[in-house]
Amino acid sequence: MIRLWNTLPHDIGQLNNYPDFLAHMHKKYQIHEYKIINLFHYDTEIDNIYPKLRFQCSKLNADQFKFNLTQNSKCTQCQKNKQETIHHYFMDCAKYNTQRKVLKFNIEQQHIQLNNLSNRKLIQIIQGDKSLDIAPNIYKNIYQFIKFYIVTTGRFA
Numbered sequence: 001m002i003r004l005w006n007t008l009p010h011d012i013g014q015l016n017n018y019p020d021f022l023a024h025m026h027k028k029y030q031i032h033e034y035k036i037i038n039l040f041h042y043d044t045e046i047d048n049i050y051p052k053l054r055f056q057c058s059k060l061n062a063d064q065f066k067f068n069l070t071q072n073s074k075c076t077q078c079q080k081n082k083q084e085t086i087h088h089y090f091m092d093c094a095k096y097n098t099q100r101k102v103l104k105f106n107i108e109q110q111h112i113q114l115n116n117l118s119n120r121k122l123i124q125i126i127q128g129d130k131s132l133d134i135a136p137n138i139y140k141n142i143y144q145f146i147k148f149y150i151v152t153t154g155r156f157a
């Protein structure tokens with residue numbers, strides 16, 4: 001919880017009490033308060049979600065479909081009629097445009113040599129691609145931003 005709190009964008013980090021924070025998140029990301037509370041209270045749960053996303057055995061519909069756990073691999077969060085893959089979830093889904101901006105901004109702040117972060121590079125970063133040669137200490141920060149994205153999308157709440 002505290003680790004995650006420290007990664008919040010500046011404007012949110014300045015809110016000094018929990019109700020203000022929840023109201024702000026609700027307004028900015030249209031996430032129901034109970035979902036935020038759930039996710040922040042289960043920091044370790046998010047630690048589990050991320051590897052599942054990377055290894056494509058998450059609750060995203062494309063992953064569930066692969067294991068015959070759902071009839072439909074398409075995203076039901078937006079109107080794009082696309083498969084709900086990790087790529088769609090992080091790069092493309094129209095429902096998370098605001099959260100994606102925050103994610104890109106945060107990563108660019110950390111890793112300034114990746115100017116004009118392309119979607120291809122972003123997905124490589126998210127998947128922990130070693131060929132990008134990101135130092136582990138920087139990657140640790142990036143990991144927190146990815147977790148913040150996961151929390152604020154509310155997709156796994």
Ligand SMILES: [Zn+2]
Nearest residue numbers: 075077078093
């Ligand atoms: Zn979508």
